[in-house]
Amino acid sequence: MRLADGGEVEIGGRRPDDPELPADLVVALREWAEVAARPDIAREPDEQELVSRRGRQLAGRCAEALGRPVDFHDPITGRVEIVSGRLAARPAPVPDRRTAPRPEPVPWATGLPIAAFFGVLAATVVVVLSTAVDAAFGLLWIPANVLIGAGLAPSLWLLRRVPLWRWVALGVAVGVVVAWVCLLANLLGP
Numbered sequence: 001m002r003l004a005d006g007g008e009v010e011i012g013g014r015r016p017d018d019p020e021l022p023a024d025l026v027v028a029l030r031e032w033a034e035v036a037a038r039p040d041i042a043r044e045p046d047e048q049e050l051v052s053r054r055g056r057q058l059a060g061r062c063a064e065a066l067g068r069p070v071d072f073h074d075p076i077t078g079r080v081e082i083v084s085g086r087l088a089a090r091p092a093p094v095p096d097r098r099t100a101p102r103p104e105p106v107p108w109a110t111g112l113p114i115a116a117f118f119g120v121l122a123a124t125v126v127v128v129l130s131t132a133v134d135a136a137f138g139l140l141w142i143p144a145n146v147l148i149g150a151g152l153a154p155s156l157w158l159l160r161r162v163p164l165w166r167w168v169a170l171g172v173a174v175g176v177v178v179a180w181v182c183l184l185a186n187l188l189g190p
Contacts, residue, residue, distance in 0.1 A: 004113040004121060005177070009030070009032070009033045018066050019065065019066065019067075021062065021065050021066075022065060023099040025058070025061050025062065025065060028058055028061075029058055029062075032051075032054055032055055032058055035051060036051050036055065036075045037075075045101060048076045051075070052074050052075075052076050052077065053079075055074065055075065056072055056074075056081075056083060056146075059072035060083050060084070060085055062087075063083055063085045064085035067087075069082045069083060069084045070082070070083050070084075071083075076179055085156050111166075111167040111170075112167075114164075114167040114168060114171065115167045115168070115170045115171035115174070116171060117171065118167075118168050118171030118172050118175065119170075119171035119172065119174045119175035119178070120171075120175065121171075121175065122171065122172045122174035122175030123176070123178050123179040123182070124175075124178050124179075126145065126148075126175070126176055126179035126180070126183075127179050127182060127183060129141075130144075130145060130179070130183050141183075145180060145183070148176075149176060152172065152173075152176065154172050156169040156172060157169075
């Protein structure tokens with residue numbers, strides 16, 4: 001079984017006495033071929049492993065339907081392996097830690113200045129707006145700050161894993177907390 005030009009799956013070595021493949025298997029082979037043939041799919045190692053594993057499973061189903069082993073040509077790695085029906089349910093291989101890609105280093109030198117800038121900006125905005133609300137409406141600035149913090153929290157939580165925006169989220173979160181501490185200290189102080 002291999003992925004042919006045009007996104008079709010070829011099962012080589014077909015014999016005249018081979019039974020027809022079940023319709024659901026033919027549909028699954030076509031769907032897998034469409035995904036495996038697309039250049040924008042299978043760029044990440046996890047996606048590549050998923051495409052290879054699904055192809056190996058379908059080769060196992062073909063082997064079960066034909067009653068004999070089938071050659072599986074992996075479109076990702078180019079390796080050829082013989083798959084029998086028993087290997088269709090084989091668990092995925094555990095990746096070797098030595099060959100697994102290492103995560104990129106954290107850019108502390110550029111990230112911390114970004115976080116500091118947005119922290120100072122957020123703290124300044126919160127203190128200035130809270131002082132203005134305090135002058136106009138009294139202690140209404142406390143529930144207003146709680147509502148603003150509750151509104152910001154989900155967005156900041158979602159941004160924590162986006163490479164550049166995680167620094168902005170860190171700065172804003174720290175800035176808001178520092179501003180709240182300063183405002184509460186001012187409220188409780190003399």
